[in-house]
Amino acid sequence: MTAPAHARAPAVPALDEPVITVTGLTKRYGRVTALDEVSCTVTGGITGLLGANGAGKSTLIKILLGLVEPDSGAATVLGYDVARHGLRAREHIGYMPEHDCLPADVSAAEFVAHMAQLSGLPPRQAWTRAADTLRYVGLDEERYRPIGGYSTGMRQRVKFAVALVHDPRLLLLDEPTNGLDPAGREQMLELIRRTGRGQGTAILMATHLLADVERVCDHVLVLDGGRLARAGPLTSFRSVQPLLRVAVGPADAPRLAAALAGQGEDVRVHGGEVLVALRDYAVYDRIRDTVAALDLPLLRLGQVTSTLADIFAEEA
Amino acid sequence: MEAGRTGEGAVRADAVGEQAASAAVEGRIFDLGYQPYRGPREGRRRAVATLFWSGLRRVWGVGRPFRAKLAPWGLLALALIPALIGLGIAVLVGQVFSPFRYDNYYQHIARVILLFCTLAAPELLCPDRQQRVLSLYFSRALSRGDYVLARLAALLAAMLAVCLAPQALLYLGSTLAAPDTLGYVRHNLDVIPRVLGAALLVSLYFSATALAVAAYSPRRIYAAAAYFAVMVVSTLAVTSLHATLDTDLSRYLSLLALSEVPVIAAGRFFHAAPQGGLAAAVDLPLMLWLLVTLADTAVALLVLVYRYTRVEA
Numbered sequence: 001m002t003a004p005a006h007a008r009a010p011a012v013p014a015l016d017e018p019v020i021t022v023t024g025l026t027k028r029y030g031r032v033t034a035l036d037e038v039s040c041t042v043t044g045g046i047t048g049l050l051g052a053n054g055a056g057k058s059t060l061i062k063i064l065l066g067l068v069e070p071d072s073g074a075a076t077v078l079g080y081d082v083a084r085h086g087l088r089a090r091e092h093i094g095y096m097p098e099h100d101c102l103p104a105d106v107s108a109a110e111f112v113a114h115m116a117q118l119s120g121l122p123p124r125q126a127w128t129r130a131a132d133t134l135r136y137v138g139l140d141e142e143r144y145r146p147i148g149g150y151s152t153g154m155r156q157r158v159k160f161a162v163a164l165v166h167d168p169r170l171l172l173l174d175e176p177t178n179g180l181d182p183a184g185r186e187q188m189l190e191l192i193r194r195t196g197r198g199q200g201t202a203i204l205m206a207t208h209l210l211a212d213v214e215r216v217c218d219h220v221l222v223l224d225g226g227r228l229a230r231a232g233p234l235t236s237f238r239s240v241q242p243l244l245r246v247a248v249g250p251a252d253a254p255r256l257a258a259a260l261a262g263q264g265e266d267v268r269v270h271g272g273e274v275l276v277a278l279r280d281y282a283v284y285d286r287i288r289d290t291v292a293a294l295d296l297p298l299l300r301l302g303q304v305t306s307t308l309a310d311i312f313a314e315e316a
Numbered sequence: 317m318e319a320g321r322t323g324e325g326a327v328r329a330d331a332v333g334e335q336a337a338s339a340a341v342e343g344r345i346f347d348l349g350y351q352p353y354r355g356p357r358e359g360r361r362r363a364v365a366t367l368f369w370s371g372l373r374r375v376w377g378v379g380r381p382f383r384a385k386l387a388p389w390g391l392l393a394l395a396l397i398p399a400l401i402g403l404g405i406a407v408l409v410g411q412v413f414s415p416f417r418y419d420n421y422y423q424h425i426a427r428v429i430l431l432f433c434t435l436a437a438p439e440l441l442c443p444d445r446q447q448r449v450l451s452l453y454f455s456r457a458l459s460r461g462d463y464v465l466a467r468l469a470a471l472l473a474a475m476l477a478v479c480l481a482p483q484a485l486l487y488l489g490s491t492l493a494a495p496d497t498l499g500y501v502r503h504n505l506d507v508i509p510r511v512l513g514a515a516l517l518v519s520l521y522f523s524a525t526a527l528a529v530a531a532y533s534p535r536r537i538y539a540a541a542a543y544f545a546v547m548v549v550s551t552l553a554v555t556s557l558h559a560t561l562d563t564d565l566s567r568y569l570s571l572l573a574l575s576e577v578p579v580i581a582a583g584r585f586f587h588a589a590p591q592g593g594l595a596a597a598v599d600l601p602l603m604l605w606l607l608v609t610l611a612d613t614a615v616a617l618l619v620l621v622y623r624y625t626r627v628e629a
Contacts, residue, residue: 065455067629087457091359095455101448105380117366118456120357129353136350162452167353198350 017044018076019170019202020064025073027059027226034059035070036226042204046196048213048234049206051223057206058098060223061172064204065095078169091120094163098174098206101159104148108134108158111147112165119166126165133161137191153184160191164201171195173205177212189215246274246287247300259290278303363458364466371470375436391432392478395425399482403489418507419586421483422518423593426579429522430547432478433471437526438539440467445627446535454629464624468527468617475519483511514582521578521609524616531623547575555594570598571608581605 020042027035035056051057062068064077066086075082080089103111109130116126134143137157142150147158156176163171176192177185193216196203207213213220214234222230248256250272257274260267263286266277276283284301291298377384402416416424444450453463487507494500526543533539551573558566571577573594580595584602589595595605 067451067454087360087459090455091357091457093455095452097448097451097455099448099451101452103443103447103449110379114366114370115452115456118363118453118458120359120362120457121353122356122358122362125353125355129355132351164350166357195350199352 018042019044019078020204021076022060022064023074025060025063025070025075027056027063027068027070033226035063037073038223038226038228039073040221040228040231042202042221043219044200044202045218046192046203046205046216047219047221048217049204049221049223050208050210050213051206052208054225055208055223056226057208057223058174059226061095061174061204061206064172065090065093091166092169094166094168094171096159096163096171096173096176098178100155102147102155102162105146107144108139108147108150108154108161109143112143112158112161115162116165121166129165129167130161133165134158137161137164138187152179153181153187156180156184156188157191160188164195169202171201171203173203175207176205177207177209185212192216242278243304244276244278244283244287245300245302245304246276246291246298247272248274248291248296248298252294252296256291256294256296259294260287263290273300275304360457360459360462363456364462367453367458367463367466368470368473371440371467372473374439375470375474387435388432388474391428391435392481395428395432395478396482396485398424399486399489402486403493406490407493416486418483418486418511419583419588420590421486422479422514422579422582423590425478425482426575429475429478429518430544430575433475433522433526434540434544434547436471436474437523437530437543438533438536440471441527441530442533442536442539450627451629460624460627461621464527464621468523468620471523471527472519475523476515479515479519480511483515487511510585514585517585517606517609518578518582521613521616524613524620525574528616528619528623531620531627550574551576551594555597558594558598567598567600570594570600571604574612577605577612578609581609 018041020040022041023039025035025038026033038056038060049057049060059068063070064075064082066082066089069083077089078092080086082089106114109127112134113123113126113130116129117123121129131143134140137160139154139157139161142154147155150158156178160173160176163173173192177188180188189212192203192205195201196216205212205217217234220230220232220234221228246256253269253272253274257267257269260274260276265283265286266279268275276287287301288298373379376388377386398416398421402414405414422429444453450463454460487504490504491497491500525547529543529546530536530539533542554566554570554573558570560566576594580590581602583589583595584606587602589599589602
């Protein structure tokens, strides 16, 4: 793909326009394959990049930023080929890393203004823009104190401000709710939602929490062990049925599964436990009775919190 | 985003305003929300300039506590002392008696220069890696080469200031103290390019080598200790080796006296080998010292760039 005209900022991406196009992306670290032939398209709006730790989310984002070089495959961001015109593309990308990346001894106002200038804004505009952005993320008077004394929630908001200060067309957020308490998490998700909905800034948000994706995303990409497991609009994921996890000991699990299946339940054995589809609440009673009838020890019975593993269990 | 939407404050102000604020100016709070930026963008040029100036500020401790300013400004003052003494002697008893001249000045302040870059180079590289700011830097419109270039330029600028400020003071003072001001300038015009050349050589050598060592140290203190050790130990080792053996081999091994090499090579610009010390003891051509200095600088720069093409961000 050829680069768009010199120095012209790409237009705000429309909801159905591809912002990121990835084809056959592979990255290995020694014997570990972080990404395995991943091909996908991300359009405008907010896209969740869902996957367990080590699924390849951060690697994908770093490749899009040009921080990591892929072994094979190609990536296009905002119409720019990352390998050839990475610098051009990065003028219009905001990145919020997963890890801590803020200096302790300077104030948020100073650091965000510094980052704005690194994105090409002249000093005066950088300071104004830094103050506006910090106010937007909810840091007012605190912004003049050194970052070293900030709480995790405040630091995450400073990182978000750093990503947003140069008014990028695309935001790449890596685990933005990491380490936040429930209230802080709500605020961060609300901030992401407002930013994505309001100005039409395209957002790719990597997370391991399905709940975060459900709260704010329009589209979802699911990575599992470096492979693209699923991709599509969020609505296609809502059909996932909740599951009950029954633990009776690995040796007896198949026996219980067979008995429950005989009663017409939707059952499978996964990791030494029996997973039963929670179609109605009477399932609890039927499981209890079956376990009693087989004279098995009931070690654990509970609903599986909706995490990625369940989607895969559903897929299997 | 509901741009221009009036916030809660405005609603309240409106309610009260009905009766009370007919004369008073009505307070209105606007929640402007997220605003797009439509101002100028200066791209990579601005990014490199920002890194250069922020680096220079960090080296001199600008915008940081007093103790961060102590070392750089104290060392600059130390570097100026011989010039002040030289001027004093020149004024009191005459120019020719001054022990501090343009051609031997770097010998007198060699340790100050070494100490300055020992402390300054780690400031420029280590905190960025330690605090993992590099991932933010390299995800902007900035290449890794740009980063190294900006940091090197910042240290070079600071080192040039330390090297040139005393010489400038000496020149200016001597001009004013000379009975024939214009005559002094005319006779010493050729000194200016020599001083500049020598300062550039010495500054570039120390900047490049100090940054190369700092690029591999996780913390400032290790970087400073490692660099100082490499410089001082190498010089002590080959100097004492030559003093003991006094063979042809030990003479050439003296070229490994890392803290002395550029200072002796700087003499090439004045066509005058430093008197006394290692240079006199081994008596090698100044051109050889100059070539070794340039080679060491090139190696250091390659090491620095190599490290930063690979450093994890």
